[in-house]
Amino acid sequence: MKNQFKNQIPLDGIPGLKQNFAADFISGFxxxxxxxxxxxxxxxxxxxxxxxxxxxxxxxxxxxxFFMGGRLTxxxxxxxxxxxxxxxxxxxxGGMQGWHHAAAAxxxxxxxxxxxxxxxxxxxxxxxxxxxxxxxxxxxGILIFAKQFPVLLGVDPKFTKGLSPIELYSHxxxxxxxxxxxxxxxxxxxxxxxxxxxxxGSIGKKTPVPLLIILIAVPFAIINNMKDLQPYLLVKxxxxxxxxxxxxxxxxxxxxxxxxxxxxMFLFVNSIESLLTVKAMDGQDPFKRKSDFDKDLGSVGLxxxxxxxxxxxxxxxxxxxxxxNVSFGAKTRWANFFHGLFxxxxxxxxxxxxxxxxxxxxxxxxxxxxxxxxxxKEFIDIFKIGKEQFxxxxxxxxxxxxxxxxxxxxxxxxxKLLFHMFNGVKINNLFKAKVETLxxxxxxxxxxxxxxxxxxxxxxxxVFHNIPRGKIILIHLNKANFIDxxxxxxxxxxxxxxxxxxxxxxxxxxxEFRKLSKHEMSILxxx
Numbered sequence: 001m002k003n004q005f006k007n008q009i010p011l012d013g014i015p016g017l018k019q020n021f022a023a024d025f026i027s028g029f030x031x032x033x034x035x036x037x038x039x040x041x042x043x044x045x046x047x048x049x050x051x052x053x054x055x056x057x058x059x060x061x062x063x064x065x066f067f068m069g070g071r072l073t074x075x076x077x078x079x080x081x082x083x084x085x086x087x088x089x090x091x092x093x094g095g096m097q098g099w100h101h102a103a104a105a106x107x108x109x110x111x112x113x114x115x116x117x118x119x120x121x122x123x124x125x126x127x128x129x130x131x132x133x134x135x136x137x138x139x140x141g142i143l144i145f146a147k148q149f150p151v152l153l154g155v156d157p158k159f160t161k162g163l164s165p166i167e168l169y170s171h172x173x174x175x176x177x178x179x180x181x182x183x184x185x186x187x188x189x190x191x192x193x194x195x196x197x198x199x200x201g202s203i204g205k206k207t208p209v210p211l212l213i214i215l216i217a218v219p220f221a222i223i224n225n226m227k228d229l230q231p232y233l234l235v236k237x238x239x240x241x242x243x244x245x246x247x248x249x250x251x252x253x254x255x256x257x258x259x260x261x262x263x264x265m266f267l268f269v270n271s272i273e274s275l276l277t278v279k280a281m282d283g284q285d286p287f288k289r290k291s292d293f294d295k296d297l298g299s300v301g302l303x304x305x306x307x308x309x310x311x312x313x314x315x316x317x318x319x320x321x322x323x324x325n326v327s328f329g330a331k332t333r334w335a336n337f338f339h340g341l342f343x344x345x346x347x348x349x350x351x352x353x354x355x356x357x358x359x360x361x362x363x364x365x366x367x368x369x370x371x372x373x374x375x376x377k378e379f380i381d382i383f384k385i386g387k388e389q390f391x392x393x394x395x396x397x398x399x400x401x402x403x404x405x406x407x408x409x410x411x412x413x414x415x416k417l418l419f420h421m422f423n424g425v426k427i428n429n430l431f432k433a434k435v436e437t438l439x440x441x442x443x444x445x446x447x448x449x450x451x452x453x454x455x456x457x458x459x460x461x462x463v464f465h466n467i468p469r470g471k472i473i474l475i476h477l478n479k480a481n482f483i484d485x486x487x488x489x490x491x492x493x494x495x496x497x498x499x500x501x502x503x504x505x506x507x508x509x510x511x512e513f514r515k516l517s518k519h520e521m522s523i524l525x526x527x
Contacts, residue, residue: 009287010331012071020331027330028061028338031074031321033211035339036346038321038369040235040354041362042077045147046085048099048313051240053077054343056303056312061340064303064315065333069295070278072285074321074336075303077313079369080273081266083143084405085313088262092253099311100250105259107249107308109266113301122275122293123461129454129486131382131389132412133272135396139408141373142401144366150175151363152191154183157232165401183233183360186220190364206327210365217361218353226358235357240347248311265406270314274300277317279493284326288500320369385485386517392416417455423525425451425482433459436479443472449479454486464494470502478509483524 011019035057043053053076060075068075088105089098146168150160155175163171190213197204197212226233253259278291296317303315325335346354383390392415400408417430433456434449444467452460467473475491477483495505513524 009289010071012332016332017334020334023329023331024334025338027325027328027335029342030208030328031325031330031335031339032342032346033208034321034324035074035076036343036354037210037214037357037362038079038365039077039343040357041359041366042079042082043313044235044359044362045079045082045144045151045366046077046313047089047094048085048102049238049243049311050235051237051243051347052099052312054240054347055244055310056307056315058340058343058347059307059310059312060303060315061336061338062344063306063340064299065337065340067295067299067302068317068333068336069292069297069299070281070317071289071291071333072281072322072326072330072335073278073291073296073317074325074339075300075315076318076321078273078316078318079144079366079373080137080140081269081314081316082147082366083140084262084265084269086147087404088266091258091262097250100248101253101259102262103308103311104249104251104254105262105266105308106312106314107305108254108263109270109314110301110304110306110308112263112267113271113304114298115301116271117294117298117301120294121271122297123458127454127458128272128409129392129413129416129484130489131385131392131485132396132409132416133276134378134382135393135412136269136400136405136409138374138378138393139397139400139405141370141375142397144370144373148363148366148370152184152187152360152367153178154180154187154230154233154360156230180229180233182224183358186217186358187360187364190217190361191367194364194368213361213364214357217358218356221356221358227356233358233360235355235359235362237351237355240351244310246309249309261406265404266314268409269405270300270304270316271297273319274317277319277322280319281317281322281326284323286326290497320372384517385519386522388419388516388523389485392419413455420451420453420455420482420484423482423523425453430455431459432456433463435460435463437463437467443474444468445474445476447476447479448483451482452480452487453482453484457487457490460487460490469498471504473498473503473505475505475507476509477507477524478512481526483513485521485523488521488524 010016039053039057040050044050057076064075085102088102092098092101143165146165153175155178159178160168193213194209197207197209221234274297275293278293278296282291300315300317307315382393392412395415396408396412399411429451436447436449438445491507498505512527514527515522515524
């Protein structure tokens with residue numbers, strides 16, 4: 001009887017709160033310990049007032065929890081949007097002025113996300129090839145490191161002002177020369193904890209390392225009286241509650257190109273990263289529940305509209321905190337609510353303590369995030385899938401760093417389309433699925449024809465979506481001539497989800513293709 005209850009799908013709403021209070025309360029508290037310092041660091045790196053990151057996470061927890069379509073995701077600011085936020089602030093006037101204009105762009109982004117969710121646009125997340133998405137994230141990691149390395153060393157911001165990412169890397173020797181020894185020691189020690197602690201077995205993996213760093217860094221700052229050194233060395237909150245206002249969003253640039261450029265960038269990165277996180281968390285959910293992607297996108301849109309009006313950062317379904325939420329034993333969306341509630345209490349009760357947090361400690365946390373986004377393992381994994389995937393991945397990274405994120409992603413997609421056309425994919429097959437469906441007494445047979453690639457997955461998805469649950473599905477590949485990695489990922493997820501509902505999916509004739517690499521998701525070309 002006890003095991004039966006353990007495997008029971010948790011209830012939702014108020015019944016779910018009562019049933020899973022202890023698990024969600026504890027997980028929410030543990031995620032709060034991670035979210036507080038990260039939210040401050042992300043906001044500061046984004047050229048927003050640091051506490052605005054906490055505001056976003058508060059709204060993402062206390063408000064968005066009631067509307068979200070996922071059960072285990074944590075809503076809040078994300079490192080993946082740092083470069084977009086910072087770019088928006090700088091290009092729309094810089095300083096306080098740029099912040100207010102960027103907030104207005106975030107508000108508009110939220111409204112568009114609500115509209116797109118009503119149009120059932122969630123399935124568009126399948127359109128973007130993995131090599132391009134991972135290239136975008138790796139580029140963001142490289143950019144975060146460039147901007148946070150001087151902060152880690154306690155370098156005066158006047159030495160980094162106006163430098164491009166390439167210039168920031170070229171000035172690393174100069175930053176080391178102008179490093180503050182006291183601050184650098186704290187930053188290096190924080191990095192040491194971040195990289196070492198997770199490798200100390202089960203206890204290390206469950207230790208909230210950001211909290212551990214703060215518990216060390218705050219006394220370190222007090223003992224060394226860092227407030228008497230330089231103002232840029234510590235977090236500055238100021239009058240948090242007085243700074244929250246519906247007047248924080250300034251719409252005076254709404255008619256300019258740069259305003260809508262950043263609306264598009266916010267909309268693209270925010271929505272794609274959120275949808276991909278929801279998909280990833282569905283895979284980690286021990287109860288195998290399926291999220292409503294469009295509902296979740298709409299909830300993020302509502303949150304972004306509110307946080308934009310108040311001056312906060314854009315929020316997403318954040319992958320690192322969501323993963324931690326699952327590992328801490330969360331059962332329902334109430335864990336996200338509690339994480340936001342604890343952040344609210346922190347801003348009511350402990351702002352004076354928060355203002356003793358050294359920026360070097362926050363920079364260490366962001367550099368750790370940057371490493372995870374652009375680690376050597378990411379490059380190796382993409383290379384193993386295929387050299388062509390690696391070329392697309394690197395191209396996306398280069399153009400994102402040299403130009404901007406939208407240019408990088410668009411060029412990455414174009415390179416992939418050109419590669420497919422070079423390998424015989426016809427223009428009329430790029431965005432339209434060629435598929436035939438036959439229904440027999442015992443099964444449904446699906447014949448994939450010509451090319452099955454990332455850009456026509458949406459068309460294929462419409463066909464697969466209309467298949468009744470609980471059937472035997474036979475997917476024939478022998479009439480196809482080209483199958484890319486993204487479509488294979490799509491088939492893998494479809495098979496997993498369909499069989500969870502009691503059906504059966506068989507993928508046939510795969511042996512008739514040659515692979516471009518040894519990886520299981522390698523591109524397949526018919527022999």
